[in-house]
Amino acid sequence: MKELHPGASPKDWFGNELRELRVAEGLSAAALGRLVQVSDDMILAIEKGKYPSCRRDVAQRLDAVFQTGGLFDRAWPMVFGNRDAEKKRADADKRSGGMAEGPVQVRTGRILGRDDTSPRPGSYEPVDRRAFLQDVGGLAALASTDLTQVFAPSGLSLPENVRPSDIDQVSAAATAISGLDNTLGGGGMVRNVASRAMQWSAGLLQVDCAEHLRADLFASVSRLGIVVGASAFDSYHHDEATKTFKFAADCAEEAGDWHLRAKTYSFLARQAVWIGAPDDGLTYAEKGLVRSDRLTATEQAMLHTARARAFGKMGNVRDTMAAVGAADEAFTRARPSEDPPWMAYYDAAQHNGDTAHALFDLALLSGQDPGRAARRFGTAVHGHGDGFKRSRAISRTKLASLIMAKGDPRQAVAIGHDALNEVGRLTSRRAADDLRQLGRFAANHQTVQEVSVLRERIAATVSA
Template structure:
């Protein structure tokens, strides 16, 4: 059973009183924080902090709360009394003045794989019609001065009317973040850029848009939402990821874009599986396969591989093998010319890496033959170039763990060192956790100097 919400004390301060009003209206309308947050474009955790009086509510968020909760403007008027023009930026608690405010950027000397690296927590800041781009062209995004991009001095206004070039800009930014995420991981500056991009693109949805362009705009924002969600997932900002995926799913549904819809559910499935909920992951993958006849074989393969990973985590050998078989059959029919451009990443290397993860779990959990997993990981590693350094590092790390558990530990150490060469340049919590798993498997062979050195190098990489 969920724990009851902590009682609030509206008399403690004006902020506490305001938070009490937010909770009152939320409950009056029958919403949970987890449901209301995405509707007003903030994370549930931020909403809960506002209710407790430990986080600042922005005026535009108060306005959106009034709109969704149908309060008649109560919260906007209350905002003026509690915050008004004199509200100063501050941390989430009265005592922690030096702590970061949700959605702000802090410069920390973070650790190499993302531990203690500061990126926006919770969901992206409420959309306040501010672009994360410093100008209305992509020149700012391509410039070297990324710090100026993150904190522009003069945020641009939204266009008076959506034009084709605005849609092209969303797609270009999505493509750029996708490349940065795959090459460097989703943490650090990549995560900051992703959050700002999401704010900007959602703002575009509020601008007047000619009817013929509306589906294109929605599909473009869906594509960006998937990229941003994937980046946040990689850095374990899971609330952020869910919000971005929810926006992407809503946009894809409204645009009747079955391909984008399928990809959203594929990522939702993978996120659920990764955080230990394979049953939900399987459900999400199955949702993505609704009307599979409208999907290309490559997209079907992507979703079946997600199903395979869910079945494997549940220890269902038969289900895993059937799903891997369905993924292989679909991928054999793949024709890149039929796929949308953003599916280009799902090539032979990606397919074999995804299905290898499912086989890996069967080997570890159900003592299945490791041969299939090893072969698929090797194909993935060989096929990923430097543009997909994270995928190559993760597949290499998993292969090393497989060999440590079921094969030759000395060979495993060699593979592990190669994976570390890629992983050392990443800011990825997923890569970090896989390295920790490799270190645990290597500890079984503590008498071998090769594995001892590998574990020392893993520890140094995680702390660097």
């Protein structure tokens, strides 16, 4: 291990104390990370004094694990507090401009035993839904379509009391939007429908609700938030996607639903990896795996796959392969009858496609065998039905890119044309970006006529 210098700075002292306690307990960085819900990379960075701003709740969880009597929590203001206070002041300054309403008290959920204060009957402020509604309130109005009656009653009028039929509407909206998103992509009409549905459903959380309906209401809104966040992610509205996923996670906490909580962290992990923040992605995935004994084997596989994708993006061969192995092992134990209905998408095709993405990065970044990823992409392509056209198109494109980079360019051309046939009908910016990547790999084979034709077709498709 790298020698530490505790006298160099407060951060170095903090890191040295952490390492001494971790080593004394015989814990690896990964094992400690799982206990405090962060990645092993973050633990190691804190120990080396290199992590810019450790959150205070992490310091408190470290105290709980090592039973320090509050050592890290007391040290936190000196070590990290100044930067955090500055950020809070800046955020407060931004919020102070023009908000007429008073602050909304935000509770942080029930699942992990945080604030469990019972709300007054008919008054629910457990998540910052007012701020969420302000964030999405300026989105484009819903286009004229029959779906408006299902997803967004005229004028976003809300009932006086939440009824079971209102909860059913939210659940039906989530199912329908998910289907549209998977077949058409997250842009265009799908984005508008999803955004308006989210506004109406979040608004229900401000309406009087009988206690016996409360958990179902929050669960249905969480499920819709996951779907709407996925649509925003696919259309590259990343800030909106992140806010919506976190809103969905808070709703899942309030509902006491571990399955929805796991799904939100899976999506947060995938999005973080996609936008170039794999360490954050790893942290989200490992937070999702907290109390994995309460998750189904399919959900465990989904989250281990997210870990694999994060490690793959980092070029970490050993941990990627270990995470793929853990995902495969969990998937062998999967029993669809045990899964929530909305997890039905995670079948063999989805599992192979997701793990192939992690192996794809290894093949490109670390010179590993491309055959492993290629075989899994092939299984995904043949397994995805028409209900998952986007996933099938993305797997086809990635397979073509892998073969274009590491194998026979003419074989890649044939697969690439098949991918283009589907991507051209989608409003998915992720799928379009994958095509651009295929075009960049194809540029290395400019003397092959078939490749030139493919590049021209890619250029025409992504610019349309």
